Amino acid sequence: MPSPVRTCVGCRTREPAELLVRMVARDGLVVPDPGRRLPGRGAHLHRDPACLALAERRHALSRALRVPGPLDLSALRELVLGPVAR
Ligand SMILES: [Zn+2]
Numbered sequence: 591m592p593s594p595v596r597t598c599v600g601c602r603t604r605e606p607a608e609l610l611v612r613m614v615a616r617d618g619l620v621v622p623d624p625g626r627r628l629p630g631r632g633a634h635l636h637r638d639p640a641c642l643a644l645a646e647r648r649h650a651l652s653r654a655l656r657v658p659g660p661l662d663l664s665a666l667r668e669l670v671l672g673p674v675a676r
Contacts, residue, residue, distance in 0.1 A: 596634040599650040600641025610634035615655040619662045622669045642670045
C-alpha cells in the first residue's frame with residue numbers, strides 16, 4: 591500500500607508520512623503523535639531542529655493546526671531536540 595505523502599511544516603518538503611512526526615493541538619499544547627493515532631487535524635514535521643526552527647519562525651504550526659493563539663511547543667521541542675538542559 592503506498593504511504594500517504596505529507597508536507598513538513600518547517601522546510602515544506604513532501605515526504606512519506608512515516609518519515610515525519612505527526613502532531614496535533616490540544617488545549618493550546620502541541621502534542622507529538624508518533625503513532626499517528628490521535629484524532630483531529632494533524633501537522634507534520636521532520637524530526638530535525640532546523641525544521642522546528644523554521645516552523646516556529648513562520649508560525650507554521652498554528653496555521654497548519656488552525657489554532658489562532660500561541661501554542662505551547664515544549665513537548666514537541668523535547669521530542670525534536672531532546673530533553674532541555676536547564
Ligand atoms: Zn522539514
